[in-house]
């Protein structure tokens with residue numbers, strides 16, 4: 294009624310008292326409890342801000358539904374041999390990469406499969422961030438070759454792209470052969486979820502690494518502004534599983550951090566149908582033509598994707614007002 298809620302510090306003090314009396318509250322560290330108070334505070338503030346839109350007030354959350362908690366400086370300690378002490382217990386974990394820099398926060402998270410993950414935020418800054426290379430490149434996106442760059446380098450789709458499609462197919466076939474609601478059906482469903490999660494993790498990992506490689510190599514990266522519907526029409530099958538859009542999102546995130554530019558050329562620009570030598574537009578070019586043979590200037594045998602990426606580079610550079618041969622120092626460190 295008055296738009297007021299319990300003050301976050303009062304709540305913290307209250308829970309600190311509870312912690313002393315009730316053992317159950319001592320399972321997680323004091324900072325994790327403080328973090329929960331801050332989350333509750335945030336949720337109430339958001340609720341009052343959006344009150345008129347009819348949002349519901351924050352409500353009770355079961356322990357099982359709680360997906361994560363965050364620790365700051367205390368309450369945990371990394372031990373040797375991939376072990377970590379959180380509270381009074383020691384846990385073993387497998388490490389995806391070495392931790393660089395000083396740990397600022399540590400979040401323990403449970404995903405939909407019930408797996409526990411440790412997410413670490415550090416103050417480490419990659420030295421390669423924001424290094425200006427003076428290079429600009431256009432990229433054509435394809436199925437077999439993931440990206441063809443205008444400097445004639447290519448990034449092949451990793452082999453797991455294919456194998457993961459087969460794994461997914463097998464798992465969903467397995468599920469549909471089971472009686473719905475039966476024990477085996479639930480098992481098959483869990484398995485399908487696990488395969489799905491594995492694949493998307495594998496892909497995202499690859500995408501992040503690729504995004505870092507490309508932004509280290511180039512200052513300006515030019516792509517065709519594809520919409521997924523158009524891509525589906527073009528290749529006549531479901532391409533959303535290729536998650537190219539996810540890659541572009543990740544690339545844009547990384548580029549923004551490093552002060553690099555990702556630019557999109559209008560999708561109506563005929564990047565495939567234009568000759569990268571003379572500019573002739575070959576309307577009859579079909580998808581089957583894997584090589585560019587120019588009817589006008591007699592250029593022959595340029596790979597179709599390379600021709601397109603060179604065009605994208607030129608078109609993108611000119612719309613940005615840049616010289617394709619030598620770049621002015623446009624990139625700046627954010």
Ligand SMILES: [Zn+2]
Nearest residue numbers: 568571587590
């Ligand atoms: Zn030509």
